[in-house]
Amino acid sequence: xxxxETSGKDLTAADSSGxxxxxxxxxxxxxxxxxxxNPGFPPHRPRVTDLDPRKEKQAERTVYTLFYLSIVGSVFxxxxxxxxxxxxxxxxxxxxxxxxxxxxxALALLALGIGAVHWGKAxxxxxxxxxxxHPVRGTDETRARAVEIFxxxxxxxxxxxxxxxxxxxxxxxxxFPLPAVVLFRGLAPQDQDPVALLKQTMWEKGTRLALDPxxxxxxxxxxxxxxxxxxxxxxxxxxxxxxxxxxxxSVVILVRMKPQDLIESPERxxxxxxxxxxxxxxxxxxxxxxxxxxxxxxxxxxxxxxxQFDVADHAKVIFGPAKRPLPQLPIAVDAEGYLIAQSDFLExxxxxxxxxx
Numbered sequence: 001x002x003x004x005e006t007s008g009k010d011l012t013a014a015d016s017s018g019x020x021x022x023x024x025x026x027x028x029x030x031x032x033x034x035x036x037x038n039p040g041f042p043p044h045r046p047r048v049t050d051l052d053p054r055k056e057k058q059a060e061r062t063v064y065t066l067f068y069l070s071i072v073g074s075v076f077x078x079x080x081x082x083x084x085x086x087x088x089x090x091x092x093x094x095x096x097x098x099x100x101x102x103x104x105x106a107l108a109l110l111a112l113g114i115g116a117v118h119w120g121k122a123x124x125x126x127x128x129x130x131x132x133x134h135p136v137r138g139t140d141e142t143r144a145r146a147v148e149i150f151x152x153x154x155x156x157x158x159x160x161x162x163x164x165x166x167x168x169x170x171x172x173x174x175x176f177p178l179p180a181v182v183l184f185r186g187l188a189p190q191d192q193d194p195v196a197l198l199k200q201t202m203w204e205k206g207t208r209l210a211l212d213p214x215x216x217x218x219x220x221x222x223x224x225x226x227x228x229x230x231x232x233x234x235x236x237x238x239x240x241x242x243x244x245x246x247x248x249x250s251v252v253i254l255v256r257m258k259p260q261d262l263i264e265s266p267e268r269x270x271x272x273x274x275x276x277x278x279x280x281x282x283x284x285x286x287x288x289x290x291x292x293x294x295x296x297x298x299x300x301x302x303x304x305x306x307x308q309f310d311v312a313d314h315a316k317v318i319f320g321p322a323k324r325p326l327p328q329l330p331i332a333v334d335a336e337g338y339l340i341a342q343s344d345f346l347e348x349x350x351x352x353x354x355x356x357x
Contacts, residue, residue: 077104
């Protein structure tokens, strides 16, 4: 108790001392009366473009020249894509294509960005101000004032008045996405219907299942209980062209479990062999490779967005954003004991693209 009383006296003394030195005591907190005053904004320093009309005109010419240069870069990237095409089996053509397209895109993006920054730094209104923010809807007067602010911004930036800057900026923004449109269009098949190409894979009746990436055929006796691995059609690695495209559609995951653990519908009872099942490795959400297998629960996990599929029950979705099960590949065994496909997938593989067909 004596210690508490002493502490109370010390606290009182400290509070009293604080009051004497220009502070006010509030409980155990000390509030300073001589807080630092708001210094306000520093004096405005006019720029050279504010003082010299010739410098202002020069800055304006620089800005719209940069925007026109951005247009030139975008057009150059499109032209480079056509002038320097990628020739199969020619690494030099790939380097030239990437080099000149990259130069064009870099020029377009840099000129657009530098022009916008220079416009803001040299020509737009640069006095500092305070914008009071309110978490709720403003009054009609506040909303009317907001419209006035937009009008003032238009006046101060010169967007409506400086027609060359405005029109060159609009032109640069319109032309800039065109190289991307041309490049992405070039990724699609040129002379064939892409929908028809995606609906069919390399799997057909009698095609042997082969290890990825060696291409060695797989015997049913070599598939151990609880194992899982990626499988491709035999002969895929021998393709000269379109190997990656075919693999992206055809790759499957092969799993072996106890036959009594399988839940099979009558129409799919013959699609497996002695507990061995094969499902498309392409997630039905956005097409990521499904490859994380949990042996005890027989669950497959997609690492991209955590969709989970139950391999024991027709690869049904049990968690995540995927909307439909993984397509199953019907398999059997040939006379030499190798695993073979009974047919192609009987439903389209891949993400929600197919749900819109």
